[in-house]
Amino acid sequence: MSKAEVVPKLMAVFQQYGYEGASITRFSEATQLKRASLYHYFPNGKEEMATVVLDYITQALQEQLLAPLRSDSPPIDRIRAMNQNVDAFYQHGQQDCLLALLSIGEAHALFQGRVQQALNLWIDGLAAVLLEAGITPTTARHRAEDAIVQIQGALVLTRGLNNTTTFERILQQMPEMLLRPE
Amino acid sequence: MSKAEVVPKLMAVFQQYGYEGASITRFSEATQLKRASLYHYFPNGKEEMATVVLDYITQALQEQLLAPLRSDSPPIDRIRAMNQNVDAFYQHGQQDCLLALLSIGEAHALFQGRVQQALNLWIDGLAAVLLEAGITPTTARHRAEDAIVQIQGALVLTRGLNNTTTFERILQQMPEMLLRPE
DNA sequence: GTCTATATTTTGATAGAC
DNA sequence: GTCTATCAAAATATAGAC
Numbered sequence: 001m002s003k004a005e006v007v008p009k010l011m012a013v014f015q016q017y018g019y020e021g022a023s024i025t026r027f028s029e030a031t032q033l034k035r036a037s038l039y040h041y042f043p044n045g046k047e048e049m050a051t052v053v054l055d056y057i058t059q060a061l062q063e064q065l066l067a068p069l070r071s072d073s074p075p076i077d078r079i080r081a082m083n084q085n086v087d088a089f090y091q092h093g094q095q096d097c098l099l100a101l102l103s104i105g106e107a108h109a110l111f112q113g114r115v116q117q118a119l120n121l122w123i124d125g126l127a128a129v130l131l132e133a134g135i136t137p138t139t140a141r142h143r144a145e146d147a148i149v150q151i152q153g154a155l156v157l158t159r160g161l162n163n164t165t166t167f168e169r170i171l172q173q174m175p176e177m178l179l180r181p182e
Numbered sequence: 183m184s185k186a187e188v189v190p191k192l193m194a195v196f197q198q199y200g201y202e203g204a205s206i207t208r209f210s211e212a213t214q215l216k217r218a219s220l221y222h223y224f225p226n227g228k229e230e231m232a233t234v235v236l237d238y239i240t241q242a243l244q245e246q247l248l249a250p251l252r253s254d255s256p257p258i259d260r261i262r263a264m265n266q267n268v269d270a271f272y273q274h275g276q277q278d279c280l281l282a283l284l285s286i287g288e289a290h291a292l293f294q295g296r297v298q299q300a301l302n303l304w305i306d307g308l309a310a311v312l313l314e315a316g317i318t319p320t321t322a323r324h325r326a327e328d329a330i331v332q333i334q335g336a337l338v339l340t341r342g343l344n345n346t347t348t349f350e351r352i353l354q355q356m357p358e359m360l361l362r363p364e
Numbered sequence: 365g366t367c368t369a370t371a372t373t374t375t376g377a378t379a380g381a382c
Numbered sequence: 383g384t385c386t387a388t389c390a391a392a393a394t395a396t397a398g399a400c
Contacts, residue, residue, distance in 0.1 A: 153335025
């Protein structure tokens with residue numbers, strides 16, 4: 001099995017259990033590899049696994065969420081395209097966000113830099129579209145932050161209420177929220 | 183030391199490390215009690231501790247966040263009063279929300295009922311104020327959900343960006359967001 | 365109510381065979 | 383590259399003294 005096949009399975013474990021809840025045993029079950037095999041791929045254990053997974057999702061962020069924002073369609077259609085992929089990315093809100101999970105507990109100190117970088121990529125990508133749509137810079141930045149705030153908050157509520165309707169509603173109202181007149 | 187003095191210290195550990203990251207050793211350090219003493223108070227260990235902490239914060243939610251919503255001031259002032267306490271409750275966004283943390287990993291199955299109940303109390307309390315302010319029922323429910331979404335999302339961003347400005351801005355714009363014309 | 369001591373299980377990690 | 387075997391450390395939990 002190649003490393004490229006292993007990483008998404010590790011990601012799934014981190015997404016389900018968070019950093020401290022993700023044990024080597026759980027990784028072993030998810031990948032069908034014994035503990036020692038995992039250490040062959042990742043000599044520094046869990047911390048290295050999380051680093052690789054973070055790089056993997058940062059690339060997914062760029063390809064699946066940011067790329068659609070740079071098409072030549074009208075701004076509102078680009079945001080809708082991103083949101084369709086957001087919906088798939090988080091499985092209608094049923095999948096936790098790793099950037100949020102890796103900010104908790106001892107993971108926070110370890111991965112703060114990478115998490116911050118990924119979130120800023122996302123915010124900057126959204127703000128760029130809003131600028132193109134004629135929104136002023138400060139407002140564009142604020143609204144882009146609000147979009148990520150709403151996605152992350154909706155994920156929390158989806159889990160807490162055990163119900164994806166809020167997540168879907170938030171995504172639906174987001175394009176017009178972002179592009180409303182100032 | 184009484185149980186009432188112990189509970190807030192346990193809460194702080196859960197808030198910092200999440201459910202799976204909170205170990206009996208960390209509880210022992212935080213309370214200055216040896217492991218066995220903690221089992222004297224909570225024979226069922228960590229699960230019972232989390233249950234008691236959840237009841238404790240549900241009460242704090244009612245007293246500190248919901249009570250201000252039932253004053254006889256104008257709706258906008260009541261929401262502002264709640265938000266002042268939200269700001270203190272989460273220490274300007276620097277303290278994680280236990281309702282979010284206890285929805286992760288194995289904690290989710292254990293505490294889903296209590297978490298859902300607490301979140302619905304909060305949403306219902308906010309929606310009631312919006313109804314009094316003349317907002318129609320469906321919109322009131324949606325906006326109340328949006329408020330909790332924004333608070334939770336802002337907490338995630340505060341941690342991820344290592345910066346409380348977004349949290350403060352979200353709280354500041356929330357009263358007018360909630361009461362804007364339909 | 366708090367402690368020491370101890371038992372048990374789980375976790376993280378490594379050595380070395382194939 | 384994957385495994386078995388093994389270890390040390392940490393975690394959960396209990397018994398019983400004071």
